[in-house]
Amino acid sequence: MEDLDTRFMLQAIHLAKKAWYSTDPNPRVGCVITQNNKIIGQGFHIQAGGPHAEVHAINAAKDAGYDLEGSSAYVTLEPCSHHGKTPPCCDALIKHKIKRVIIAMSDPNPLVSGQGIQRLKEAGIDIKVGVLEQEAKNLNPEFIYKMIHSRPFLRCKMGMSLDGRTAMASGESQWITSTEARLDVQRLRAQSSAILTGIGTVLADNPSMNVREETYISLADNKIRQPERLILDSQLRIPLDAKILASPELATIFTTSQQLFNDKSIQLRDKGVRIISLNEVESALDLKQLMEELSSMPLNSILIESGKTLAGSFLEEGFINELIIYMAPKILGNEARGLFDLPNLQFLKDAPQLKIKDIRQVGVDIRLTAKLK
Amino acid sequence: MEDLDTRFMLQAIHLAKKAWYSTDPNPRVGCVITQNNKIIGQGFHIQAGGPHAEVHAINAAKDAGYDLEGSSAYVTLEPCSHHGKTPPCCDALIKHKIKRVIIAMSDPNPLVSGQGIQRLKEAGIDIKVGVLEQEAKNLNPEFIYKMIHSRPFLRCKMGMSLDGRTAMASGESQWITSTEARLDVQRLRAQSSAILTGIGTVLADNPSMNVREETYISLADNKIRQPERLILDSQLRIPLDAKILASPELATIFTTSQQLFNDKSIQLRDKGVRIISLNEVESALDLKQLMEELSSMPLNSILIESGKTLAGSFLEEGFINELIIYMAPKILGNEARGLFDLPNLQFLKDAPQLKIKDIRQVGVDIRLTAKLK
Numbered sequence: 188m189e190d191l192d193t194r195f196m197l198q199a200i201h202l203a204k205k206a207w208y209s210t211d212p213n214p215r216v217g218c219v220i221t222q223n224n225k226i227i228g229q230g231f232h233i234q235a236g237g238p239h240a241e242v243h244a245i246n247a248a249k250d251a252g253y254d255l256e257g258s259s260a261y262v263t264l265e266p267c268s269h270h271g272k273t274p275p276c277c278d279a280l281i282k283h284k285i286k287r288v289i290i291a292m293s294d295p296n297p298l299v300s301g302q303g304i305q306r307l308k309e310a311g312i313d314i315k316v317g318v319l320e321q322e323a324k325n326l327n328p329e330f331i332y333k334m335i336h337s338r339p340f341l342r343c344k345m346g347m348s349l350d351g352r353t354a355m356a357s358g359e360s361q362w363i364t365s366t367e368a369r370l371d372v373q374r375l376r377a378q379s380s381a382i383l384t385g386i387g388t389v390l391a392d393n394p395s396m397n398v399r400e401e402t403y404i405s406l407a408d409n410k411i412r413q414p415e416r417l418i419l420d421s422q423l424r425i426p427l428d429a430k431i432l433a434s435p436e437l438a439t440i441f442t443t444s445q446q447l448f449n450d451k452s453i454q455l456r457d458k459g460v461r462i463i464s465l466n467e468v469e470s471a472l473d474l475k476q477l478m479e480e481l482s483s484m485p486l487n488s489i490l491i492e493s494g495k496t497l498a499g500s501f502l503e504e505g506f507i508n509e510l511i512i513y514m515a516p517k518i519l520g521n522e523a524r525g526l527f528d529l530p531n532l533q534f535l536k537d538a539p540q541l542k543i544k545d546i547r548q549v550g551v552d553i554r555l556t557a558k559l560k
Numbered sequence: 561m562e563d564l565d566t567r568f569m570l571q572a573i574h575l576a577k578k579a580w581y582s583t584d585p586n587p588r589v590g591c592v593i594t595q596n597n598k599i600i601g602q603g604f605h606i607q608a609g610g611p612h613a614e615v616h617a618i619n620a621a622k623d624a625g626y627d628l629e630g631s632s633a634y635v636t637l638e639p640c641s642h643h644g645k646t647p648p649c650c651d652a653l654i655k656h657k658i659k660r661v662i663i664a665m666s667d668p669n670p671l672v673s674g675q676g677i678q679r680l681k682e683a684g685i686d687i688k689v690g691v692l693e694q695e696a697k698n699l700n701p702e703f704i705y706k707m708i709h710s711r712p713f714l715r716c717k718m719g720m721s722l723d724g725r726t727a728m729a730s731g732e733s734q735w736i737t738s739t740e741a742r743l744d745v746q747r748l749r750a751q752s753s754a755i756l757t758g759i760g761t762v763l764a765d766n767p768s769m770n771v772r773e774e775t776y777i778s779l780a781d782n783k784i785r786q787p788e789r790l791i792l793d794s795q796l797r798i799p800l801d802a803k804i805l806a807s808p809e810l811a812t813i814f815t816t817s818q819q820l821f822n823d824k825s826i827q828l829r830d831k832g833v834r835i836i837s838l839n840e841v842e843s844a845l846d847l848k849q850l851m852e853e854l855s856s857m858p859l860n861s862i863l864i865e866s867g868k869t870l871a872g873s874f875l876e877e878g879f880i881n882e883l884i885i886y887m888a889p890k891i892l893g894n895e896a897r898g899l900f901d902l903p904n905l906q907f908l909k910d911a912p913q914l915k916i917k918d919i920r921q922v923g924v925d926i927r928l929t930a931k932l933k
Contacts, residue, residue: 351720351898355907495894517913518875518902519902519908520900520901521901522902527893527894528893529894530893530895532728532893533728535892538721541890543921543924546921548916553919
């Protein structure tokens with residue numbers, strides 16, 4: 188029984204991974220339904236707004252002509268008991284007279300954790316929780332972070348030379364890192380809820396900040412789920428034709444209240460861009476207030492792709508959870524531009540400390556992943 | 561026969577490694593003597609001035625009561641045919657009527673390569689060359705480099721934060737990297753012929769630049785072979801009691817000809833320090849001339865442990881062969897001191913290019929080894 192439970196849960200986890208790049212801001216969830224120890228239906232959540240994994244699995248079993256009464260359901264995450272964009276999965280499991288539900292992990296949101304389990308128990312269903320729990324947690328690290336901490340997981344990506352430089356003194360910076368590193372950044376973007384950058388980067392490089400690789404096409408609609416684009420632009424200097432505004436419905440600009448009703452602001456809003464005002468602190472946007480705004484948005488993870496000033500400010504505020512550095516095997520020297528402006532750091536003991544989580548070769552470059560302590 | 565040759569040569573290579581940290585400036589060499597496919601004597605070169613591997617092996621066989629006539633000798637490097645500090649090994653092999661000599665690699669010095677082999681052949685000895693050749697080359701990469709290029713192999717070691725900083729703006733820099741990284745630097749020093757540094761580092765940190773770890777004690781005399789210490793000091797500002805002069809017979813100071821006969825120079829020479837004068841180029845010591853001087857000294861490898869100015873100059877001159885960077889998981893920010901001053905670098909395309917050879921965790925730090933292209 189134990190071995191079968193593990194085997195079926197492993198299959199549910201495999202299923203959940205199939206939608207790795209498309210469920211955001213929802214979690215990745217897989218479900219397997221068995222009868223007499225044979226799989227009769229399986230499914231996984233593909234995209235926010237679409238059916239949950241349990242419903243896909245139930246429908247698959249019904250479509251194959253099975254009566255679900257007395258069967259077992261394996262789910263990688265506690266079934267929901269609340270009405271969201273779709274009806275609660277608990278109701279569907281109860282309605283189809285499932286006899287036993289095996290759950291890898293309970294809901295990470297402390298406010299609703301255990302409510303689904305409780306509801307199923309009250310309906311007389313046998314419950315087992317914790318099968319392959321860690322594997323299930325690994326499916327949704329950023330979703331879980333958001334649920335526990337009520338704020339998005341912030342990842343900062345940097346490309347630099349071996350001596351920590353991002354561009355020549357002149358600003359020349361194209362192609363510091365390899366094609367393989369840039370492809371890897373596509374993967375980071377594809378699994379992020381949003382990309383955050385500053386107006387300096389927008390004006391200097393006119394980046395699209397989108398996902399272009401077909402690897403990341405969603406199974407639901409054959410489209411790539413694009414991350415939101417968040418732009419910090421206190422003076423509203425962004426050109427209306429900036430590439431980052433190419434999908435204006437995905438763009439949010441943070442600016443000061445003085446800019447909120449001027450012509451540029453109106454033009455941007457007419458395009459479909461969202462404008463949010465923030466207070467100013469020492470002639471920069473208030474990052475603490477920004478974090479509150481970001482926490483109220485449906486974002487599990489944010490990828491920061493910015494210059495040294497903004498990245499440095501986020502680091503000094505202690506907002507960055509993870510740093511991903513692509514190191515190109517070049518030396519640019521001390522005249523070249525550095526990684527982080529940390530104007531308030533004076534003593535070595537106060538320097539931000541990290542823990543290296545992973546380091547590997549990506550093309551000719553090195554990718555280093557570090558967690559902020 | 562093939563398998564036995566490989567097996568005995570592998571043993572000779574194992575033997576050569578036993579003196580990894582003590583043979584410099586001589587190569588690491590091992591020797592095995594066999595009779596009827598059994599080892600009757602073995603040995604390895606331990607220390608410059610002492611017997612070569614072949615002599616150790618011959619003596620061991622004789623001490624055990626064997627007559628060496630008709631036996632085979634496995635040597636990891638072509639036996640020498642010239643009189644150095646000891647008589648030529650070829651003569652010893654011929655004198656003891658060795659029948660067959662198996663050599664892993666010929667002498668890397670193009671001027672004498674093959675002469676030992678020729679001499680043995682003329683004496684009627686059967687010769688086989690190239691058994692485990694690459695493994696034999698791996699015993700002596702720096703010795704081989706020196707023989708081929710007539711100049712020492714230059715390795716530059718740096719300790720930095722993840723963002724490429726070596727010290728705070730104030731100069732505060734103690735303990736940027738971990739205990740494990742500092743122990744690893746002891747290993748680098750122990751296998752280097754010399755350490756090279758600048759007067760700036762001497763005045764700022766008063767380093768000993770010696771090897772202290774007992775791991776590196778030589779089998780010959782139970783002492784640690786200490787690397788030479790090379791100090792660039794154009795104004796002869798070094799204090800007479802600087803720790804780096806603690807073993808004055810190992811110290812060489814490079815300065816300008818103006819300093820060569822002043823009081824400080826005489827005091828240093830009285831201590832036993834060697835003083836060499838160099839020309840000045842743009843108010844700095846002429847590094848090209850320095851390289852000529854270093855090439856004329858019995859140095860296979862030099863470890864540069866210096867600040868950003870000197871390291872940058874060596875990098876700009878194209879003198880550095882290998883870069884070893886210890887990266888501490890900290891961020892020091894753009895006010896902090898950088899790795900290399902490269903005042904002449906303007907365009908990205910001209911930036912020094914490297915190839916990553918190795919990257920691994922050393923304590924909490926990362927050690928990155930890169931070859932200059």
